[in-house]
Amino acid sequence: MIRDQWYVILRSKEVKRGQPVGVTRMGEKLVLWRDAEDRVVCQADLCPHRGAALSIGRLKDGGIQCPFHGFEYDPSGRCVCVPANGLAAKPPNAMHLLTYPVREAHGYIYIWWGEERADYPPLPWFDELDDTFTTAELQDHWTVDYSRAIENQLDVFHLAFVHDTTIGRGRRTIADGPVTVEDDNGIQIWVYNRADDGASTARRASELPPPDRPPFLKFVFPNLWMNRISDDIRITVFFTPIDEENCILYLRSYQRFIRVPVLRNIVTWFFNPSNRVILNQDKRVVLTQRPKRSGLKIGEKLILADKPIIEYRTMRRELQRRAGQDVE
Numbered sequence: 001m002i003r004d005q006w007y008v009i010l011r012s013k014e015v016k017r018g019q020p021v022g023v024t025r026m027g028e029k030l031v032l033w034r035d036a037e038d039r040v041v042c043q044a045d046l047c048p049h050r051g052a053a054l055s056i057g058r059l060k061d062g063g064i065q066c067p068f069h070g071f072e073y074d075p076s077g078r079c080v081c082v083p084a085n086g087l088a089a090k091p092p093n094a095m096h097l098l099t100y101p102v103r104e105a106h107g108y109i110y111i112w113w114g115e116e117r118a119d120y121p122p123l124p125w126f127d128e129l130d131d132t133f134t135t136a137e138l139q140d141h142w143t144v145d146y147s148r149a150i151e152n153q154l155d156v157f158h159l160a161f162v163h164d165t166t167i168g169r170g171r172r173t174i175a176d177g178p179v180t181v182e183d184d185n186g187i188q189i190w191v192y193n194r195a196d197d198g199a200s201t202a203r204r205a206s207e208l209p210p211p212d213r214p215p216f217l218k219f220v221f222p223n224l225w226m227n228r229i230s231d232d233i234r235i236t237v238f239f240t241p242i243d244e245e246n247c248i249l250y251l252r253s254y255q256r257f258i259r260v261p262v263l264r265n266i267v268t269w270f271f272n273p274s275n276r277v278i279l280n281q282d283k284r285v286v287l288t289q290r291p292k293r294s295g296l297k298i299g300e301k302l303i304l305a306d307k308p309i310i311e312y313r314t315m316r317r318e319l320q321r322r323a324g325q326d327v328e
């Protein structure tokens, strides 16, 4: 994982008022709950006293209470009550609960995974996804590191094989390019797949004319991907790490070709079954990949069309280096 980044870890609706939720994300046990102002709080799901899970405790007076000995913690992680010492006693300062910076936006909960700082960068998002779209969502658990799931969505030449019965019909097996553009925090990809005429070989990106349309795929670090299917249709996927062998895919469909109230929701909902079929085609293969986690030095023999994968791995290494991590 890359430190010093905002990660989507849950959908907003998964953290309800009055009820703490325990999840594993980024290899850590976390508890999430809403404070008196409805703001989401994210803390280590581990009481500093003797290690019980706060997620099976309860919310009390704007804080969270441990189920074991009733210690209470406020949204900043400060211990505000040690009942066994008496309500009049000042709780020890060392009794502090690890607390993560949280933001809630676009129906998702983000946490800052890294060093605390005075100013945080903006949340990763695609600004073109505005209120003109209607959305439908699904999610799926994959038993691989999130990097494998991301790379699958940057891979443009598996379509004719993995998706030969769905979006990959037409046997467009030759992958010209693909053309990619890297920016500060991500990669844009234009796809030029075509049927093999038996006479020509794949052309390099440098041999292709500059793209005259928006990119088909966009990726923003650390884990957000968007597929621009048309002016009026997009698919996004957030790849949320659970640990190094598990992740969750939060997929959302966007459409605006039908804008009539109610009907637009029904139409958008119908994206879900076909997206589920396509995702399962990917999942069937990606779950067999070894190692379960990608990296620059895992012995894979890559080809020209793997350019986006190489760029993803290289940019990830650079971001890890900048965050002071051992690079993968």
Ligand code: FES
Pocket (backbone or CB within 6 Å): 047, 048, 049, 050, 051, 052, 066, 067, 068, 069, 070, 071
């Ligand atoms: S373990 Fe939480 S109060 Fe004792």
Ligand SMILES: [Fe+2]
Pocket (backbone or CB within 6 Å): 152, 158, 159, 162, 163, 282
């Ligand atoms: Fe796919």
